[in-house]
Amino acid sequence: MGKSARSMSPWYLGSTCFILRALFLLLFCRYVSSQCKILRCNSEYVAATLNLRGSNKNAAYCNALRSYSHCTRKTARTCRGDLAYHSAVHGIEDLMIQNNCSKEGPTSPPRPRLPAPNHQGFESLDICNYEKNFFHKNGRPPAYQHCAAFGDPHIRTFHDDFHTCRVEGSWPLLDNNYLFVQATSYPVAKGSNATVTSKLTIIFKNMKECIDQKVYQAEIDNLPAAFEDGSVNGGERPGGSSLTIQERLPGQHVEIRAVYIGTTIAVRQAGRQLSFSIRTAEQVARSFTEEQDLQLCVGGCPPSQRLSRSKCRHGSIAVEMARVLCKEKLPVEDVYFQSCVFDVVTSGDINFTLAAHGALEDARVFHPDAEKLHIFQTGAGCHHLSLPFLSITSSLLAIQLHF
CATH class of the missing domain: 3.40.1000.10 (Mog1/PsbP, alpha/beta/alpha sandwich)
Incomplete structure (x- = not known):
């Protein structure tokens, strides 16, 4: 039989509720200003906590919260007055207290990003397309x-x-x-x-x-x-x-x-x-x-x-x-x-x-x-x-x- 709600740990209940709330903000707060990067912070937090397993999951969870907090601080100036931003900040503080996470310590490693189309990765991605590669190098189509x-x-x-x-x-x-x-x-x-x-x-x-x-x-x-x-x-x-x-x-x-x-x-x-x-x-x-x-x-x-x-x-x-x-x-x-x-x-x-x-x-x-x-x-x-x-x-x- 499944475990009752009372037997579930505070960490499990708190993190699950917060993940659901972050997902809600990520999916439905499309009105957020393009300068405010809170949606990116939300998505990185969700990705870092979806598959936590093993004996060190509490430490990994604290790392994810510190990364989340660090991300919100970097975008604080452009997110003033934004509902999604302030909800995330208060939620992070509550979860860090509930899980005894210190404000200082290691953070989650950043997710790898694909190179932008006009950066160095372009040539390696399109080396087998002569016309695109030529245009990228010369600014004109080939003869x-x-x-x-x-x-x-x-x-x-x-x-x-x-x-x-x-x-x-x-x-x-x-x-x-x-x-x-x-x-x-x-x-x-x-x-x-x-x-x-x-x-x-x-x-x-x-x-x-x-x-x-x-x-x-x-x-x-x-x-x-x-x-x-x-x-x-x-x-x-x-x-x-x-x-x-x-x-x-x-x-x-x-x-x-x-x-x-x-x-x-x-x-x-x-x-x-x-x-x-x-x-x-x-x-x-x-x-x-x-x-x-x-x-x-x-x-x-x-x-x-x-x-x-x-x-x-x-x-x-x-x-x-x-x-x-x-x-x-x-x-x-x-x-x-x-x-x-x-x-x-x-x-x-x-x-x-x-x-x-x-x-x-x-x-x-x-x-x-x-x-x-x-x-x-x-x-x-x-x-x-x-x-x-x-x-x-x-x-x-x-x-x-x-x-």
């Missing part, structure tokens, strides 16, 4: 850059240069202190200099505070929504959630967000080719040494690997037909349109219209300057040819594209 590789492949560099490349085999798109991206290509048709990307390997390098090293690998007909180890984030470290992978369209579009380096990557498949787009912080894009000088996103294709889009190797689809098909998804005759026509004519595969369109849509989202979205290169497109019955044939091909 971003965009690169893409799609189709033949066509490369749009960080500096908005645009090249069409042969680059058969494996070539690095990026190789810096944080990222390594490699594209592997094969000829689009027998005897053709044009190639398409069949494999992409992306390595997010180990960053001690944020992520374990992660590898993402995509191949034609295998666009996984996870890293090679089966995970979908940066691992067990505190900043592991700053690297995530998400499937936008099953088998066709995956997006990887690396918040810790201010980077977003899109990987797409259209027909029998893969494409790559990236938006990354300028500092990250520039974080490489002289030995890492071969990066297609930085310098574009080497001159010996560049192709002219005006010299189309004609296949099963003629230039005028390709222009009509590409015009449906790319109404502006910029380099994306020219690349689309080149790829459709060279390969005979109308799915290349989707590759160019996807690259343009990524650029629309990723490029930091909307006015530089379109790039125009005079005389870089395939030469026109006039064909009879063009409208009928192109309409049939357009229908085929949707199936």
Whole structure:
């Protein structure tokens, strides 16, 4: 059976009643002036006395009362005339007498406080959020850059240069202190200099505070929504959630967000080719040494690997037909349109219209300057040819594209 009220100690009854009264004042006295800190004193006292146990609980209780008294004295000047303050002062005096607590003696240790957002703790809390960390240090948001590789492949560099490349085999798109991206290509048709990307390997390098090293690998007909180890984030470290992978369209579009380096990557498949787009912080894009000088996103294709889009190797689809098909998804005759026509004519595969369109849509989202979205290169497109019955044939091909 429980103890009767008479058998309870005066300390227990007095402290319980006072704790309840302090809680009442803490919860309902919201009208207290912001300068009067009595509510903070009340909350610290309640926290210090809620879980007192053991043989030394009386001594610990006296320590809490002395801390409470000390707190009220510090805020006395700003709390004159405050009902909650005067109630607390009288209650402390009564409880110290009831429990034989001396006014002088040890006090309860202060509760640890979280650092304020603008103090030194900020950097450690946000070190895995590049944009916040950069803004805190520099007072402005970071600058971003965009690169893409799609189709033949066509490369749009960080500096908005645009090249069409042969680059058969494996070539690095990026190789810096944080990222390594490699594209592997094969000829689009027998005897053709044009190639398409069949494999992409992306390595997010180990960053001690944020992520374990992660590898993402995509191949034609295998666009996984996870890293090679089966995970979908940066691992067990505190900043592991700053690297995530998400499937936008099953088998066709995956997006990887690396918040810790201010980077977003899109990987797409259209027909029998893969494409790559990236938006990354300028500092990250520039974080490489002289030995890492071969990066297609930085310098574009080497001159010996560049192709002219005006010299189309004609296949099963003629230039005028390709222009009509590409015009449906790319109404502006910029380099994306020219690349689309080149790829459709060279390969005979109308799915290349989707590759160019996807690259343009990524650029629309990723490029930091909307006015530089379109790039125009005079005389870089395939030469026109006039064909009879063009409208009928192109309409049939357009229908085929949707199936």
